Amino acid sequence: MEAAAENGVAVVVLDRPNPLGGLRVEGCEKIVPGFASFVSAYPVPYVHGMTVGELARLLNGERMFGNGVQCDLQVIPMEGWRREMVWSDCGLPWVPSSPHIPTPESAFYYPATGTAGELGTLSIGVGYTLPFQTLAAPWIKDAEKLAERLNALPELKGFRFRPIHYKPFYGSGKDVEQHGVQIYLADPSTASQLTLVPFYAMQELAILYPAQKPLETAAASRISMFDKVLGTDRMRRLFIGAGYKVTPEMKALWRPSEAFLAGRRRYLLY
16 A cells, blocks of 8 residues: 555555454554564554454554555445444355465464463464464463463453463474463453453463463564564563563553544444
């Protein structure tokens, strides 16, 4: 769209469903200076709850492209889609958007564990048959206890965790036994925040294995990517500063502003 604007080319977007539906919005839209990147390019929440057509309208209308350019944009709306519909409600076949997003359910697990995957200190199932659906490591000795603790957290309603043991076929941790939990999204409509799952998992791991700190043993370059995905280093610093605990301050920080939500409404089509 930015290139089209710079070259006087019209853009037509044939809209399509958001696999997570149009109601779930998670994350702060603000990008702290120094943390903008390819994985955090525009000031929108981590989970924005818009269709690709609505997102295009927002980026264009709010002049978020370089030098504030705007393209000649036309969005062709869908017929029959409602904001509360997740992919399974649409009656459409799933075309993998990536080899690691093979099913509609993968789209839910991606924001739940993708940040942890940036660290390289926890296996999230990429390289195995469950991409983005696990949180595991060789040093987790009691996967059953970890699952039990996560299942007991009221903050993780809508999720279920079961012990799992596996060896990735390729990538990070190839051929090394991993122990941890497989994540099940029991009820997408009532599940709590997807994007805080890694922090709750690291909170419980810190209790079980205080000598192991995935955020502190990761390479500096991996920590940098973790922060850039979130658009800030403050979530990480608050978490570590609280003794590896999810705090009310973190939850407040990781909330879209009322100004963004009000502005977003202008670009919604459904």
